[in-house]
Amino acid sequence: MEFKLISFIRDGLQNFFVRRNPNLIERMNHPCETAQFIAVRRNPLLIGSINNPTEKVQSEVIKNNPGLITLLDEPCEAAQYIAISNDPFVLSLIDTTEDVRLAAIKSNPENIKFITEPSERIQLAAVRQDPKVLLYIDNASEKVQLVAERRSLHMYSFKDQDVSKVGEMNQSAFLMNPVQSSKMSNEKSINKDISLSL
Incomplete structure (x- = not known):
């Protein structure tokens, strides 16, 4: 009971001070989620100054400003999904998880051009949807090239046939x-x- 009261008072004070001056969030070690929301709604750039922002706060900021994901040291996967769905170029700016990359490819295989050194799994997913994206892949494996060739409707190779x-x-x-x-x-x-x- 006592901890909840202290927590309530602490959160209330944080909210009070952040409402007065959103930049104060930078000096707080563990700001509550409400204080984080107050700060980033007033100034979205503060997302980079918040110590360990919550997933909800990250997602809200990134939804409106996908490029701000670059200000986060370790963006959560939810924020990564939101960022790449709004602006696939973000794939070239941050380290994303394999699942996020795969989701980007499933939404549009041409997004592979924004992925630095895509894994073979990502390459295969892209060329299975659209073999023309092979042009965007540096150092595609033989398997990827073969799948692209087989999937292509416009290319037919008579080599070794x-x-x-x-x-x-x-x-x-x-x-x-x-x-x-x-x-x-x-x-x-x-x-x-x-x-x-x-």
Whole structure:
């Protein structure tokens, strides 16, 4: 009971002084969450001066100003998600967790261009969604290159393949085309009628 009373008084005093001068938050060792909110609402740049800001405070500041995440020594994962969803360029400014990077890639595979040295897992996730992002990846592994090549609709490599099979593939694509197959069936019936009349 006594601790709660002391805590209540301490928090009340912090809130009182921070309302008067938000910069005082810089001198507080363990400011309460309410005092943190009061300070950053008056001056969002103070987020970098708060000793161990709470996840809620970080998230609120970053939601409105994604670039301010660079002021945090160790931004929480929630703040990282918010920052990259508002401005993917933030990926190039801070160290993010693998899960945050993966979420950025899932939202837009081109976000890989903002990730320094993406892991193979991140590279694979990106090229599986859009093989063209291979252009943004330095030192892509063979596996990543292979997946990108297989997923690409516009690139076809004949390297190490039997070129004679290309004609067969084109023929089957031609036959699977509904317009061409109906033309061929009409031609067959005409040819059949001609041969019967002869």
